[in-house]
Amino acid sequence: MKKVLVLGAGQLARMMELAGTPLNLDVKAFDVRSLKVVQPISPEHIYGDLAQGITNAEVITAEFEHVAHDTLAECEQSNKLFPSSNAIKIGGDRRLEKALLESCNVANAKHFFIQTKEDFAAALASLTLPVIFKSALEGYDGKGQWRLKSVEDADSIWQDMESFLKSSTTSVKQGIVAEQMINFDREVSLIGVRSRNGDVAAYPLTENHHTQGVLSVSVAVKVDEVLQKQAAQVFKAISDELNYVGVLAIEFFQVGNQLLVNEIAPRVHNSGHWTQQGADTCQFENHLRAICDLPLGSTALVRPTAMVNIIGEDTVSDEVLSIPSVTIHWYNKDKRAGRKMGHINVSGENELVLAQRLSALSKLLSQSAFPDLNDFSTSYLNKHS
Incomplete structure (x- = not known):
């Protein structure tokens, strides 16, 4: 029976355990809140901490992309992590994601990185309204997003984003990605x-x-x-x-x-x-x-x-x-x-x-x-x- 450790103990880890059982796979999950290794379906069962989980596992994976970088580094050192920590980090940072798309010559929306008010002004000069602004880190399910449709709203949106950037507690410096809104089918x-x-x-x-x-x-x-x-x-x-x-x-x-x-x-x-x-x-x-x-x-x-x-x-x-x-x-x-x-x-x-x-x-x-x-x-x- 091959042992798998999933970083994250939510529904995706749960469904991985359900799918892995017929394959004779033993799936455990590292709960990033309690910092304990648990059974995804029955999280009341605890199997030690991250270090023990890494030692016991033959393969490590992740159910979400916002895994702490020190956790990813510890897992990477074991040579058991799939996909790589780099791939997981790119999925969790829109700036790295956009750089990847450009390096692969993959079509995506015109965009601009924002850290300062000067960047914000440059983005508005480079893009045409409407523009959508997305947090570089920890944005999902519509969270951490702002839509600018009229230039009259630019100051208030910048103030909101500036406050968001200043209050960020992420270990990696937060940022904003401005994207040209796409009129898609x-x-x-x-x-x-x-x-x-x-x-x-x-x-x-x-x-x-x-x-x-x-x-x-x-x-x-x-x-x-x-x-x-x-x-x-x-x-x-x-x-x-x-x-x-x-x-x-x-x-x-x-x-x-x-x-x-x-x-x-x-x-x-x-x-x-x-x-x-x-x-x-x-x-x-x-x-x-x-x-x-x-x-x-x-x-x-x-x-x-x-x-x-x-x-x-x-x-x-x-x-x-x-x-x-x-x-x-x-x-x-x-x-x-x-x-x-x-x-x-x-x-x-x-x-x-x-x-x-x-x-x-x-x-x-x-x-x-x-x-x-x-x-x-x-x-x-x-x-x-």
């Missing part, structure tokens, strides 16, 4: 996986929808082969440059027939949860296969599938389970507004059946808890009826 993501020997495989492009900056629905269906090939080429360029091992997610803006990289995530990803019911091998199993030097599993789409995030709710109607091919995945978290508490996967033999089941699901869920799902499912059903 839709947001899509590619979940890909790369093995230790450089083999790569990619899941179908997934269409993503957000509610107040947080992913609410991801839909995976058969996609345009030209776009799929373009996304796969970007994945290979980035993963080869990083000598990456494991699952890597790339979020894109689609503008016509061109894909622009929005951001990357060096880990299993929320927009890939549909793979648990919709793909031949789920992203969690493929990540473990890659880091444990096992052959990669097929990433083929088995059936059209959608993932619906459960945010801020710890219950849904039992009637949800009466809909065919619906599976609920709870994360065993304490209820909190805005918190990802679980997700629901919905599948169908074809897109029409998937649309019908999404529509049925939307009618059984709270409109206040899932505010955009009814409109999305209605539009999706009309499109395929």
Whole structure:
């Protein structure tokens, strides 16, 4: 039984343990809050501290990119960490991420780095409104972002950002990345996986929808082969440059027939949860296969599938389970507004059946808890009826 240590003890580590058990993998997690090694599914079971976890593990990985750099350094020294600490750091710092995209000659939004008011003025001179500003560190799910649509609001936004920079407690110096806002057709993501020997495989492009900056629905269906090939080429360029091992997610803006990289995530990803019911091998199993030097599993789409995030709710109607091919995945978290508490996967033999089941699901869920799902499912059903 190979022993795996995951840095972070949230839902992604939990789902890695669930996927690893049939592979005879022993998955533990380092809880960055308690600084203890725990069982992801049963965190009340404790197995020592980080040093003990590193000693006991044969392979180390991460479920999120904002891991303390001293923790990454300690893990890197063991020669057991996959992907590398460099790849994880790049995923956690938008400045490093943009530099990587430029080095790989990958299309992305025009951008400008900001540390001072002079930088802010230079960014406004270089870019055209509207502009989105994102924190270089610790920004996710719409947090740490500002949108400037009118020059009259520039002073107030700068004051807010300046206060944010001054109050930052990050170990690495915080900064802001200004980006040209893209008038895109839709947001899509590619979940890909790369093995230790450089083999790569990619899941179908997934269409993503957000509610107040947080992913609410991801839909995976058969996609345009030209776009799929373009996304796969970007994945290979980035993963080869990083000598990456494991699952890597790339979020894109689609503008016509061109894909622009929005951001990357060096880990299993929320927009890939549909793979648990919709793909031949789920992203969690493929990540473990890659880091444990096992052959990669097929990433083929088995059936059209959608993932619906459960945010801020710890219950849904039992009637949800009466809909065919619906599976609920709870994360065993304490209820909190805005918190990802679980997700629901919905599948169908074809897109029409998937649309019908999404529509049925939307009618059984709270409109206040899932505010955009009814409109999305209605539009999706009309499109395929």
